[in-house]
Amino acid sequence: MTWIQAITLGAIQGITEFLPISSSGHLRIASEIMFGEDAGASFTAVTQLGTETAVLVFFARDIVRIVAAWFRGLRNRDQRGLDYRIGWYVIFATIPIGVLGFLFKDQIRTSGRNLWLVSSVLILFAGVIWLAEHYGRKERSMEQLTLRDGLVMGLAQCLALIPGVSRSGATASAGLFLGLRREAAFRFSFLLAIPAVTASGLFSLPDAFHPSGDGMEATGAQLAVATLVAFIIGYASIAWLLRFVSVHSMNWFGAYRVVLGLTVMGLLAGGVISAT
Template sequence: MELLQIFILAALQGLTEFLPISSSAHLILAPLVLGYADQGLDFDIAVHVGSLLAVISYFRKEVVSITSDFFRSLVNPRASSADSHLGWMIIVATIPVGLFGLLMKSLVETDLRTPLVIAITTISFGVVLLMVDLLGRHTRDEYSIKWTDALVIGIFQAFAIIPGTSRSGATMTAGLLLGLSREAASRFSFLISIPTILMSGGLVTLELIESANPVEWDSLFIGAGLSFVTAYLCIHFFLRFIEKIGMLPFVIYRLILGVGILYIFLP
């Protein structure tokens, strides 16, 4: 891969991974628009790993507290806390995407990586996001999430396996639907991205190691590093302004993007 291509795709991934506009859609569409060969799923996973490191770094205090309290509660159930409860909810929310990912992996890698699919999911889930943002109560924080709430958010996250849906967009939509504030829905979405990206990244990394095909490891490492920087900045500014600006700007972008895809790629 050319250095400019790596830079563009990695920056694009970092900027879009935690915004409700679908990073996978942008990674699929960018090569088509710019005339590049498809970078492949291995590069997509590499830049997702960069985003993973960014969210772990940004929420490092929360991650340490949730992890330590979670394991402490396993040893002594009486030692359960708000953070250990949140840890359990993250696990519950991760289960559906793990199951759907195993069942739909081959389909996602082939038939679903098309402009038509991306346009439909981009527009439809954008409309749903706008509705729940306008009509939701937005009064709960992430520590109030129950296991039924976590399961609903997890099912929405599983839908995001389909390109164009947006993992962040789907999980934020579910959170807003359940009455979470915009910031709480965003924070929980970011936290459950950690085990989700770990699973998908680990699976593909094992396949790459076992594969006989050559792997451009230097491109993957550069892409991951660039993605880390842009994703970290994106998380910081998104959480700082989301309560003020709401989801409308992202919905408008999704609608414009979806219509643009239909206009450009469909006869």
């Protein structure tokens, strides 16, 4: 991997991680179009540590409050309020993706990155986003979150193991189907991503240097810089997205997904880029 590739892909990760357009799908597509080869699932997972650090910084007060409330609630039943419950919701909702991510790690790094699959999923999931926007009542706030909401959104998060789905798109769409407001759905989506993405990034660190499947080999310095770029741009992306979804529909992102998916399919059909 060159420095230009590392910085460019880190920037793409920062821009796309929190938008419902799939950061892993974009890194797969961009690396193929711009550089003629796959950056690799491990590089993607490691740079996600930068964007998850952005979540930790952006939501630091919320996270500290939830963690403190969770520990207080363990000791004292009278202290088991909303923040205590949210702590448990995140824990329980993280279990499914942890199990499936471990069981299917080889497929995720190889066949799951086929660009025909990625482009098809981009288009298909645009329909899911449209349905969520159309049928979701968008009445419930973060204060009304339940364990059922957390578990359903946790199961939806598993779909993000397929590049092209989008972690935030899957979980936020599930939240809308459950009647949550867009901002509440995205806020819980960000909190839910922290343990899963952090664990995935740390687990993938060794393989990022010496990919066991397809993927470029990055140096430690390149990974560090790409992750830092992802953190800086990702932080700005969170702030922008929360403002955007408070007044705008996710259908804008759905339309973009369809255009991108069809464009990639055209390039594949024309032999301009390779699917694998």
